[in-house]
Amino acid sequence: MIGCMxxxxxxxxxxxxxxLASYLKDRTDWEIVVPTLPGHGDKLELKGIEYKKWIEHAEHELQRLIEKCETVYVIGFSMxxxxxxxxxxxxxxxxxxxxxxAAYYVNPKQLFKDIGEILRDAAKGRLTENELFIRYRRKIKATPITATIQFRRLVASIRPILSQVxxxxxxxxxxxxxxxxxxSAEYLYNRIGTTSKKLIFFKKSKHLICHCEESEDLFMEVHQFLKQLGN
Known part of the structure; x- marks a missing residue:
């Protein structure tokens, strides 16, 4: 059996x-798992959680998947x-x-453009229709600075081992x-140690890449990549 986290x-x-998880479930008989990291989910409770807890939880879920499946794939979004x-x-x-x-974090040029869109929608009385504003307003309010520090520590701790991929x-x-x-994608492509690697850019996609208009093309690429033998 194949497992995918x-x-x-x-x-x-x-x-x-x-x-993406649903796309793969519909087209394979793989065991698909999508864990929720500690402090995350619909209600954020990140205060006091160290980054090692996020890694440990993912390790535990992966170990369970490895026990059930002969072959295991891992997909990671952002952090x-x-x-x-x-x-x-x-x-x-x-x-x-x-x-x-997220080997790097925050794209100032694009972020300013997004903020501009938010301000324009606010001026037109359409702020509640702006998806970016709705999604990140809640996150900003519920994310303590200590959690952001833990995120940065996680990135700093993993960057040095990318060459071992x-x-x-x-x-x-x-x-x-x-x-x-x-x-960030270019950095990862250049730093990871494998010679079997592929980098794809999607011109119209923002951060939530699985929810953008090019998502179907993305899902096809991921599915094809994971199905290929000897790659």
Whole structure:
């Protein structure tokens, strides 16, 4: 049996990767798991949680999947991409997929554009229709600075081991991502140790790449990559 774990991002929830998980469930007989990292989910409770707890939880879920499946793939979104990279170094993972993976964080140029859209919608009385504002307003209010520090520590701890990633890896990145800049994907592509790697940019996609208009193309790429033998 094949197992596949999808890991969401910082301050996120399974919602971020659920469209891809559903796509794979509909087209395979794989065991698909989408864990919720400690303090995350619909209600954020991040205060007092160290980054190692996020990694440990992902490890525990992966170990359970490895016990059930002969072959295991790991997909990571944003911060989850860094955790997925860590897992691929320390556990028998067959393939790795990194989506908007946060080796770098915040794309100032695109972020200013997004803020401009929010301000324009506010001026027109359409602020409650702006998806970016709705999604991140709650996160900003519910995210203590200590949690952000833990996130940065996680990134700093995993960056040095990227060269130890030796399995086939697919990296996907939105070109108009206001949270994780495109240079993050390029950094990952250049730093990971495997020679079997592919980098794809999606011109119209923002940070929530599994929910953007090019998502179907993304899902097809991921599915094809994971199905390929000997890659």
């Amino acid at each position: 999808c890991i969401h991002g910082f301050t996120g929830s399974p919602y971020e990767v659920e469209p 989850g991409g860094l955790i997925a990279s860590y897992l691929s170094v320390h556990y028998p993972v067959a393939k790795l997929v990194l989506l908007s993976a 030796t399995i086939p890896t697919l990296i996907a990145q939105g070109e108009i991502d206001g949270v994780v800049p495109p240079k």
